[in-house]
Amino acid sequence: MSTLFGHTKGAFTGATTDRQGLLRKADQGVLFLDEVGELGADEQAMLLRAIEEKVFYPLGSDREASSDFQLICGTNRDLRAGGDRGAVFRDDLLARINLWSFRLPSLHERPEDIPPNLEFQLEQVSRSLGRNVTINREARQHFLQFASEYPWPGNFRDFDAAVTRMATLADGGRITEPVVVDELVRLRSAVTPRSSKGNQTDPERTVRVLGSERAEGLDRFDRVQLEDVLAVCMSARSLSEAGRELFANSRAERTSVNDADRLRKYLNRFGLEFAELKRV
Numbered sequence: 001m002s003t004l005f006g007h008t009k010g011a012f013t014g015a016t017t018d019r020q021g022l023l024r025k026a027d028q029g030v031l032f033l034d035e036v037g038e039l040g041a042d043e044q045a046m047l048l049r050a051i052e053e054k055v056f057y058p059l060g061s062d063r064e065a066s067s068d069f070q071l072i073c074g075t076n077r078d079l080r081a082g083g084d085r086g087a088v089f090r091d092d093l094l095a096r097i098n099l100w101s102f103r104l105p106s107l108h109e110r111p112e113d114i115p116p117n118l119e120f121q122l123e124q125v126s127r128s129l130g131r132n133v134t135i136n137r138e139a140r141q142h143f144l145q146f147a148s149e150y151p152w153p154g155n156f157r158d159f160d161a162a163v164t165r166m167a168t169l170a171d172g173g174r175i176t177e178p179v180v181v182d183e184l185v186r187l188r189s190a191v192t193p194r195s196s197k198g199n200q201t202d203p204e205r206t207v208r209v210l211g212s213e214r215a216e217g218l219d220r221f222d223r224v225q226l227e228d229v230l231a232v233c234m235s236a237r238s239l240s241e242a243g244r245e246l247f248a249n250s251r252a253e254r255t256s257v258n259d260a261d262r263l264r265k266y267l268n269r270f271g272l273e274f275a276e277l278k279r280v
Contacts, residue, residue: 001043002059005050011060021058023050026069036073036097037089048093073097107155111148117156118144121163126173133167135175142237143180150187162187181241185248205230209277210270229266230277239263239274 002011006021022031033039039047050056051071055064079089107113118140126133135143143166152158166175166183206215206227218226229246236242243259267274 001040001046004043005046005056005058006065007059008061011058015060019058021065023056023067023069024065027067028069030070030072032072032074034074035076037075037077037079039089041090044090044093048090048096051093051096071097107152107159108150114147114159115144117159118147118163121160122167124160125164125167128164129167131173133170133173133175135166135170135180136177139175139177139180142177142241143184146180146184146187158187177241178244181244182248185245205234209272226270229263233263233267233274233277242274 002015002019002021004022006019006024007015009015009018046056050067054068055066057063058065079094118135122133122135147159154161162183165186166179167173169182170176170179206218206223209215209230210218215223232245233239233242236245240260243261243263247259247262264274267277
């Protein structure tokens, strides 16, 4: 409240001087309130009066202050629906600030923005790390293919974090395909719990691959495991790539790593070949 409307000296402990507040600073200008839905009930009531009457009381003052400003607000949720904690946004305030509304599409809805932002973020992280960071052609193609389909729940914050992690872990400042694969495993695991009850299986996938009779004969444990393996194999470009993703955690504990051979032996248990899965 003090940040928005200001306060007088002595209004509360620590208020050793007067504070102007953002509303008075924005007089004859523009005030942008990001995440306006986080305002409390008292702040909402004071803001409504400031918009309608162009006056308000700074905290601890009995004298009105005035400000004539244009207001722009941002939010990442539906203000009509209330917040996750049950907070309610005032209908009368929403009616005042919702004169014009513009929706900014998420990163997931703007795949054309991903390649230039990859280059931009590589430049940013290079300056941050104090060394030039690049990404080879295969790794770049793999990451961009994934990035164009990933939901990016945190938008550019998630995207920038992913690039920063890859750049930090890149030996010699060059991001290679194994580095990308490890990051994609992390991103997939991060987004899976947000799905409906964590269920990412497609029962029809196993039926298409094995046939209905063999699929129905599998134990539930084997079927759930096979569902995930098939999903990874069908989206991977090679047996090695699928193996790296499926065994990303255990491979760090092994002295001899041959993910492709481990995956090949697993598929052979069901009479399957990786090349055949790509044609299903």
